[in-house]
Amino acid sequence: MTYKFTIIVPVYNEEDNLERVEKELSSYIKIATVSTSILFVNDGSTDKSQALIEAICERNEAFDYILFKENRGLSAAIKAGFDYVDSELVGYIDSDLQTTPEDFNILLKHIDAYELVTGVRSNRKDSFVKNMSSKIANGIRRAFTHDGMDDTGCPLKIIKTDYAKRIPMFRGLHRFLPAMIMLQNGRVTQVTVQHFPRMAGTAKFGLWNRLLGPLMDCFAYLWMKKKYINYEVSKSSK
Structure with missing residues (x-):
């Protein structure tokens, strides 16, 4: 079957x-406004995640997976998913399901007019420290990139x-996806989505890498922006 939309699900020790991911995404596929498949990217998990992923893919035709040889981080998992898919649209959602896949239908309403649509988490169900560090990190990033996005950390994008x-x-x-689309002269927008408490597992980012990491990455982005080459092919024999 040919799918129009692929949802990447990065997984590290989840x-x-x-089980809940399988249930929620299987339910979403049935109500998705476009034909949708799921791609797990296992970022070198050391628990039983891979065995569970393989079992899920065996019983669900629309589910596939990639397994990393070793842990390489969220950005690598997302980029590997981008490289792997062949559908017209690609998105991602975190396996902690603090956002709901149902809200992809809200984002899909806008994708025809934009190259990226990202969620903005409303009424976030996180701790004060996590919310405040995220707010500071987003402010730092906006000052460097001028991307106009309020919540690039939201794990719901198309x-x-x-x-x-x-x-x-x-x-x-993963913090600079809107900015990287803008470097390609792409159009970006943000849409309010729901947010929920984490039901199981543990967060993979703490205060230190929520603040210092984004600051260091901003300097990397500025270097990349200066060196970035954008081109469009006007004609080809293939």
Whole structure:
């Protein structure tokens, strides 16, 4: 079957969440406004996540997976997914399901007019420290990139795949997806989505890498912006 939309699900030691992930995504596929498939990217998990992923893929035709040899981080998992998919649209959602896949239908309403549509988490169900560090990190990023986005950390995005595939690989890219689309002269927008408490597992980012990491990545982005080459092919014999 040919799918129009592929949802990437990065996974790192999420064995307690995967049963719920299967249930929620299987339910979403049935109500998705476009034909949708799921791609797990296992970022070198050391728990039982891979065995669970393989079982899920065996009983669900629309589910596939990639397994990393070793842990390489969220940005690598997302980029690998971009490189792997061949659908017209690609998106991603975190396996902690603090956002709901149902809200992809809200984002899909806008994707025809934009190259990237990202969620903005309303009424966030996180701790004060996590919310405040996220707010500070977003402010730092906006000052460097001028992307106008309020919540690039929201794990609910849809991108036109040909734009996603042209994003260069670098650590921290998941924080700069709108900015990287804008470098390609792509259009970006943000839409309010729901947010829920984490039901199982543990967060993979703490205060230190929520603040210092984004700051260091901003300097990497500025260097990349200066060196970035954008082109369009006007004609080809193939």
